Amino acid sequence: MFRTPQSKATVWLPKLVVAPSFFLSLLFIYGLMAWNGYLSFTASRILPNYEFIGLANYEALWVNERFHVAMRNLAVFGVLFIGGSMALGVLLAILLDQKIRAEGVLRTIYLYPMAISFIVTGTAWKWMLNPGMGLEHLMHQWGFETFSFGWLVDPQMAIYCVVIAGIWQCAGFVMALFLAALRGIDESIIKAAQVDGASLPRIYWSIILPSLGPVFFSTFIVVSHLAIKSFDLVMALTAGGPGFATDLPATFMYAHAFTRGQIGLGAASAMVMLAVVAAIVVPYLYSELRSKR
Amino acid sequence: MGALSIKQIHKSFNATTQVLKGIDLEIEKGEFLILVGPSGCGKSTLLSMIAGLDAPTSGRIFIGERDVTDLPSKDRDIAMVFQSYALYPNMTVARNIAFGLEIRKIPKAEREAAVQRVAQMLQIGHLLDRKPGQLSGGQRQRVAMGRALARDPVLFLFDEPLSNLDAKLRVEMRAEIKQLHLRTRTTTVYVTHDQVEAMTLGDRIAVMKDGLVQQFGTPAQIYRQPANRFVAEFIGSPAMNMVDATRVGDNLTAHGVALDLDAQQAQAVRRHAHSELVFGLRPENLSFAESGLPGTLTMIEPTGPESYATLDTAIGALTARVPGLLNAQVGERVFVRWDPSEAHLFDRHSGQRLAL
Amino acid sequence: MTIRLSIHRIVLWTLLLVFALWFLAPLYVMLVTSLKDAEQLRAGNLLSLPTDPTLYAWFKAWGSACTGVQCEGLQPFFWNSVQMVVPAVLISTFIGALNGYVLSKWRFRGSELLFAFMLFGVFMPMQVVLLPMSQVLGWLGLASSIWGLILVHVLAGIPTTTLFFRNYYVGLPDELIKAAQLDGATFWQIFWLIVVPLSTPIIVVTLIWQFTNIWNDFLYGVVFSDSGSMPITVGLNNLANTSGVVKEYNVVMAAALIAALPTLIIYIVAGKFFLRGLTAGAVKG
Numbered sequence: 001m002f003r004t005p006q007s008k009a010t011v012w013l014p015k016l017v018v019a020p021s022f023f024l025s026l027l028f029i030y031g032l033m034a035w036n037g038y039l040s041f042t043a044s045r046i047l048p049n050y051e052f053i054g055l056a057n058y059e060a061l062w063v064n065e066r067f068h069v070a071m072r073n074l075a076v077f078g079v080l081f082i083g084g085s086m087a088l089g090v091l092l093a094i095l096l097d098q099k100i101r102a103e104g105v106l107r108t109i110y111l112y113p114m115a116i117s118f119i120v121t122g123t124a125w126k127w128m129l130n131p132g133m134g135l136e137h138l139m140h141q142w143g144f145e146t147f148s149f150g151w152l153v154d155p156q157m158a159i160y161c162v163v164i165a166g167i168w169q170c171a172g173f174v175m176a177l178f179l180a181a182l183r184g185i186d187e188s189i190i191k192a193a194q195v196d197g198a199s200l201p202r203i204y205w206s207i208i209l210p211s212l213g214p215v216f217f218s219t220f221i222v223v224s225h226l227a228i229k230s231f232d233l234v235m236a237l238t239a240g241g242p243g244f245a246t247d248l249p250a251t252f253m254y255a256h257a258f259t260r261g262q263i264g265l266g267a268a269s270a271m272v273m274l275a276v277v278a279a280i281v282v283p284y285l286y287s288e289l290r291s292k293r
Numbered sequence: 294m295g296a297l298s299i300k301q302i303h304k305s306f307n308a309t310t311q312v313l314k315g316i317d318l319e320i321e322k323g324e325f326l327i328l329v330g331p332s333g334c335g336k337s338t339l340l341s342m343i344a345g346l347d348a349p350t351s352g353r354i355f356i357g358e359r360d361v362t363d364l365p366s367k368d369r370d371i372a373m374v375f376q377s378y379a380l381y382p383n384m385t386v387a388r389n390i391a392f393g394l395e396i397r398k399i400p401k402a403e404r405e406a407a408v409q410r411v412a413q414m415l416q417i418g419h420l421l422d423r424k425p426g427q428l429s430g431g432q433r434q435r436v437a438m439g440r441a442l443a444r445d446p447v448l449f450l451f452d453e454p455l456s457n458l459d460a461k462l463r464v465e466m467r468a469e470i471k472q473l474h475l476r477t478r479t480t481t482v483y484v485t486h487d488q489v490e491a492m493t494l495g496d497r498i499a500v501m502k503d504g505l506v507q508q509f510g511t512p513a514q515i516y517r518q519p520a521n522r523f524v525a526e527f528i529g530s531p532a533m534n535m536v537d538a539t540r541v542g543d544n545l546t547a548h549g550v551a552l553d554l555d556a557q558q559a560q561a562v563r564r565h566a567h568s569e570l571v572f573g574l575r576p577e578n579l580s581f582a583e584s585g586l587p588g589t590l591t592m593i594e595p596t597g598p599e600s601y602a603t604l605d606t607a608i609g610a611l612t613a614r615v616p617g618l619l620n621a622q623v624g625e626r627v628f629v630r631w632d633p634s635e636a637h638l639f640d641r642h643s644g645q646r647l648a649l
Numbered sequence: 650m651t652i653r654l655s656i657h658r659i660v661l662w663t664l665l666l667v668f669a670l671w672f673l674a675p676l677y678v679m680l681v682t683s684l685k686d687a688e689q690l691r692a693g694n695l696l697s698l699p700t701d702p703t704l705y706a707w708f709k710a711w712g713s714a715c716t717g718v719q720c721e722g723l724q725p726f727f728w729n730s731v732q733m734v735v736p737a738v739l740i741s742t743f744i745g746a747l748n749g750y751v752l753s754k755w756r757f758r759g760s761e762l763l764f765a766f767m768l769f770g771v772f773m774p775m776q777v778v779l780l781p782m783s784q785v786l787g788w789l790g791l792a793s794s795i796w797g798l799i800l801v802h803v804l805a806g807i808p809t810t811t812l813f814f815r816n817y818y819v820g821l822p823d824e825l826i827k828a829a830q831l832d833g834a835t836f837w838q839i840f841w842l843i844v845v846p847l848s849t850p851i852i853v854v855t856l857i858w859q860f861t862n863i864w865n866d867f868l869y870g871v872v873f874s875d876s877g878s879m880p881i882t883v884g885l886n887n888l889a890n891t892s893g894v895v896k897e898y899n900v901v902m903a904a905a906l907i908a909a910l911p912t913l914i915i916y917i918v919a920g921k922f923f924l925r926g927l928t929a930g931a932v933k934g
Contacts, residue, residue, distance in 0.1 A: 013836050014751045014755035014757060014836065015751075015757055017747055017751055017836075018747065018748050018751045018752070018760075021744045021747070021748060021807055022748070022763055022767065024804060024807075025767055025770065025804060025807045025808060026763070026766060026767060028770075028778065028782075028804040028805070029766075029767070029769065029770040029773060029778070029808075030766070031781075032777070032778040032781040032782055032785075033773070033777050033778065035780075035781040036777050036778065036779075036780055036781050039780055039781070048780075048784065088668075092665075092668060095661060095664055095665055096665070098661055100661075100662075100665065106665055106669055108917070108920055109669045109672050109673060110668065110669070110672055111916075111920070111923075111924065112672070112676075112913065112916055112917075113672065115861055115912045115913055115915070115916035115923065116865065116909040116912060116913060117864070117865035117866075117867065117882050117885075117908060117909065117912070118865070118867065119865075119867050119882045119885055119886050119905075119908070120865075120882075120885070120905045120906075120908055120909045121675070123885065123886070123889045123901060123902075123904075123905045124675040124676075124678065124679050124902070124905055125675060126889070127678070127679075127682065127695075127898055127901065127902065128674070128675060128678055128695060130898075133690075133898065134695055135695065137694050137695070138694040138695040138696060141694045141697075142694075168671070168672065168675070172672070176924055221772075225772045225774075228774055229774050229775070229776075231776075231867070231868050232866075232867040232868065232882070235867065235871075235886060236867075236886055236889065239890065249776075250774070250776055250868075253776045253779075254776070254779075254868075254871075254872070257779065257780055258779075258872060263780060266780065267780055269776075270774070270776040270777045270779070270780070271777065273774045273776050273777065274773070274774055274776075274777045277772060277773065277774050278769075281769065281772040282769070285765065285768055285769065285772075289761075289765050289768075344827075344831065345831075346827050346830065346831075365830075366830050366831045366833075367830065367831065367832070367833035367834075371831070372831065373827075373828070373831050375824045375827070375828060376824070377822055377824050379822060379824035379825050379827065379828035380828075381825065381828075381829070381843055382847060383843070383846035383847055392829075392832050392834075393831070393832035393833055396832055396833040396834050396838065397833055440828075440832075444832075
């Protein structure tokens with residue numbers, strides 16, 4: 001594009017300017033990633049130990065019951081969190097698209113959770129869902145004596161608490177993206193449909209939502225990647241508990257790499273996380289960048 | 294060596310796309326050169342190269358006696374007015390105009406003098422403290438010209454500066470640009486796709502198509518003796534009427550109708566290697582009469598000072614241009630005639646004008 | 650027709666309000682809980698207002714609550730976070746601006762490819778660099794220090810800030826740069842005199858986005874710091890999980906609010922820009 005006749009300085013100056021940060025950044029991303037990959041093939045425990053042991057760590061992961069729980073939780077949490085956030089987000093966006101006078105205020109209310117840390121969210125919901133002091137206690141005080149809400153300490157149900165808190169945090173984000181997209185739709189298409197006699201729900205279902213395909217897709221990608229990274233939320237809400245019932249790969253990795261002295265295993269679990277993310281994100285980035293040409 | 298010499302400029306963006314296929318142009322000091330042609334002909338690319346914003350794949354560019362091909366833009370002593378004006382949004386008009394001087398570390402007093410001089414010339418003195426966002430399209434255009442004028446360069450470059458203006462403003466600004474050129478007499482290269490701008494502003498016009506100069510000459514030359522069919526149809530509106538004609542024996546016929554030729558044309562037709570030709574007539578060469586080629590009027594477009602009448606004839610649809618408002622109806626039978634010596638002859642396959 | 654429309658609107662508004670209450674509930678709960686003392690905590694419930702509001706919990710959370718071994722409240726960690734966030738935000742934003750400027754206006758062969766590779770950094774799970782990075786920080790002598798955290802946040806933030814600025818600068822007309830080149834301006838002059846003055850919106854968006862993300866981060870904080878350099882999120886988590894004899898939830902809620910206040914305030918004041926940051930980062934490729 002700017003292959004202009006330039007003084008020598010201007011030819012290499014731009015490259016020089018970005019070189020250090022690009023170099024460091026790419027080193028940070030790929031260099032460390034490769035190093036971590038290497039660690040996953042070693043017998044590292046409390047300290048890194050560069051003795052090569054092949055796929056032993058991965059085999060260990062494969063039979064590790066806690067890792068199984070973590071992956072299963074990832075699937076359950078993933079589906080519910082992504083599905084729930086997207087459904088609620090789209091619903092809120094559609095509702096707000098109806099020319100509400102208080103739209104600004106409501107939008108601020110729906111979106112503010114994204115501004116606070118997952119730790120704060122986890123801490124707050126932990127208190128709210130506390131069996132004995134939280135929701136259960138409130139219901140009892142209101143007269144619903146038989147109401148019980150012990151999900152937070154129930155190994156089977158605890159993961160759903162994480163889902164609820166997660167949706168609370170992220171639905172607003174989905175709403176914001178969709179609202180922006182809805183606003184970008186050509187008014188005249190909607191007017192044409194109205195003249196053709198379509199009702200409002202019909203218009204949304206048959207015309208507007210289908211045309212938002214790309215937004216669905218890219219939002220899905222971003223929310224998915226948030227789901228896979230969920231570490232902060234679980235740590236604050238349940239610390240992976242009770243036991244390791246709400247473990248996710250991220251907490252599994254942290255626990256093994258930094259508190260249980262199993263660096264090799266931890267590194268391997270991190271690589272598995274990377275593989276899952278890459279499987280979703282790389283095709284997306286590839287298609288996005290190709291279409292921008 | 295003229296004020297600007299372009300020698301054998303080629304430009305390819307990759308192995309398959311050749312945008313400029315060998316451009317040779319030379320203009321004298323003070324001349325106003327127009328580069329005109331349809332989109333994709335390479336005129337803007339050529340201008341970028343003269344400006345130093347793009348490098349040719351091969352060829353040289355000379356400004357005066359200097360070979361500037363390898364020099365960056367700032368060392369070429371040129372100024373440019375962009376299609377979108379490219380005014381710096383965060384600076385006042387005064388600073389926009391003086392920016393080039395500021396960069397060259399011209400002392401403040403001189404810069405202010407230049408700004409005042411330019412503001413007077415273009416009558417934008419009252420706009421000096423405003424920002425571009427507060428100006429109208431025409432005002433922005435003037436500021437863009439002012440920025441170019443302030444530098445007092447040896448070469449002005451204009452890249453379709455009037456495209457973003459509405460029709461009326463365009464006519465006004467065209468006149469202003471012409472007046473400005475008459476006053477400053479700076480060598481100018483002006484790119485446009487509008488053939489009216491080309492004809493009214495240019496001292497010399499280079500009509501371009503597909504990366505080549507189809508014809509280089511004065512407006513009169515280009516209008517009266519278009520070098521090929523493309524130039525003939527591109528310049529002049531409504532476009533020249535083109536009729537496929539064939540040499541039969543010693544005559545030229547189209548759809549069975551014999552076309553009169555003068556002595557020179559007849560000789561050229563006889564001598565020409567091929568018998569398949571094209572007969573061209575500009576709309577203003579056709580006039581309505583009591584006798585001549587019969588035809589039926591299919592459309593009349595009155596513009597006020599003149600009317601364009603399209604009619605169906607034995608040799609095809611023709612468009613005539615007559616002064617005033619036409620006193621006839623669609624569907625009427627009319628007769629149309631022309632002076633044979635005004636006709637243009639082209640080879641049907643190569644498009645080249647027949648040498649007379 | 651008007652009646653149907655009204656029912657429509659009533660349903661709409663009901664839904665909107667119900668959701669609004671659900672979203673506001675935790676904030677409300679945190680607030681009322683933090684203003685109660687132990688007695689009111691026991692007597693009341695989640696939603697009950699404090700009968701005798703007191704700032705006891707706030708003072709304790711700030712200055713004397715126990716976060717593991719130390720009992721100095723959140724105050725030291727608040728200042729750790731500040732010391733970490735300010736340089737990290739400023740440095741990553743500046744680098745992002747330069748990178749975006751070059752990538753959009755001074756493209757060179759391979760620049761788009763490099764950018765594509767860097768983009769993956771926005772999505773990559775950070776777990777994959779934690780272990781090696783601890784080693785590196787150890788070698789650099791920055792382990793468990795605030796500067797170590799700053800380094801990590803800057804490196805992790807460059808892909809995002811570069812993305813923001815590049816997408817924004819792509820919208821600046823190329824002709825502006827060409828005109829400046831013709832006027833004789835150099836690479837740096839164009840950057841400081843023309844591009845930066847036009848960058849105010851994206852600078853604000855990037856500053857807010859980076860501040861929010863770095864202040865709220867927990868993962869890097871918990872891995873790369875010790876009790877001396879711990880940011881407030883880690884301090885909060887420790888405070889909330891310190892097993893004391895009786896859990897003082899009012900203190901925990903006050904602490905949570907203290908941790909949330911800076912980013913919340915910025916959000917309320919400049920929410921519009923925060924939103925722009927979200928949509929710029931996520932939807933664009």
